[in-house]
Amino acid sequence: MRRLPTIAPVQEHPDTPILNYATYKFVGLPDCAALGAGYKALATELGIRGTVLLAEEGINIFIAGPALAMRQFLAHLRQDPRLADLSPKESWSREIPYRRLFVKIKREIIRMNHPTIRPDQQARAPALAPKDLARWLAQGHDDEGRPVVTLDTRNAFEVDYGGFDGAIDWRIDKFSDFPAAVQAHREELRGKTVVSYCTGGIRCEKAAIYLQEQNLGSPVYQLDGGILKYFEDTGGAHYHGSCFVFDEREALAPSLEPDPVGRPHPGYSLPPANAKT
The missing domain is CATH 3.30.70.100 (Alpha-Beta Plaits)
Known part of the structure; x- marks a missing residue:
């Protein structure tokens, strides 16, 4: 050894x-x-x-x-x-x-199919600490008084397990669909402080860079550490349900323990083992 x-x-x-x-x-x-x-x-x-x-x-x-x-x-x-x-x-x-x-x-550690987005080579969107997001959600606005929207960058089947209260969900099937979804819905974000989030932070890091390039006229953040870090730091305030994870635990509760009842809506079936992330 x-x-x-x-x-x-x-x-x-x-x-x-x-x-x-x-x-x-x-x-x-x-x-x-x-x-x-x-x-x-x-x-x-x-x-x-x-x-x-x-x-x-x-x-x-x-x-x-x-x-x-x-x-x-x-x-x-x-x-x-x-x-x-x-x-x-x-x-x-x-x-x-x-x-x-x-x-x-791999070609990418999280597939976006957008070669100009390279977080290892370009400036990144600012990361928002979980406790700051919880505070903004509780007060209904950011520290400058702007309305805050949370933008879920996960796949639709993941969102069905849980998410932030009132989050925007564009029902994408895979992360490489995200840029097209932004183009179709960009007016929903204009003039608002946007906080992109995902399970552990990797998708929202690329997503936030892409959003910054769209000149939405307002700040764009990535949730530092994603949902799992938010659970760890805040206990899950302003979040409903559980968080889907790509392993045999299937879903984690805000306690970060496997959630035996953390299932999506009735009639929903799990994605295949080779589901795209």
Whole structure:
């Protein structure tokens, strides 16, 4: 076994011993193929399952495994200066909610099919802290008195599990449909402070850059850390339902625990396993 970074003792969670990570970073990784080979070997050695997506624009991770193994894997990632500030959202479960390990090299770590949107190479929209969004929603406006709209950038089937109260939902089937939806509905956003959001932040980061380019005449933000970070920081105020996740847990409650009743409307069927994100 290879020599792994030394880490601090791991807090025990006897009832839910499996640690789940969701994290991403847009950063130039021209050597992504070589990185992927090393990550796959180490994750396999540590008994970690889930998905690691790599592209020249960055990394996108949703994985799970025993807590010590997960901490070791994260410490290894952070040894690369480009990934030293990775800060995954954590949740705990009884079992690993993934059946296999996948390490994939992609053109994009989240597919938008809009080559000019490169968060690793251009200025990003400002990130809005979850507690600030909760405060704005409670008071009904931003700090400048402008009306605030939350814009859901997720797929329609995900939105059916839950979302922010009063959020705009354009019922897109896949994220690459988002630019066309903006063009069709841009007047809904004009003159309002727009906060784009998604599950963990990756989609709304690209979405917010695209929105900024549309000259809507008002501020555009991305929700920092997405819904999962919002749950962690606020407990889910002004949010109804649960949050769909792409693993066997299916949905998480605002407590970040699997939600056994967190299902979409009656008659809805789950998307196929290869659903587009």
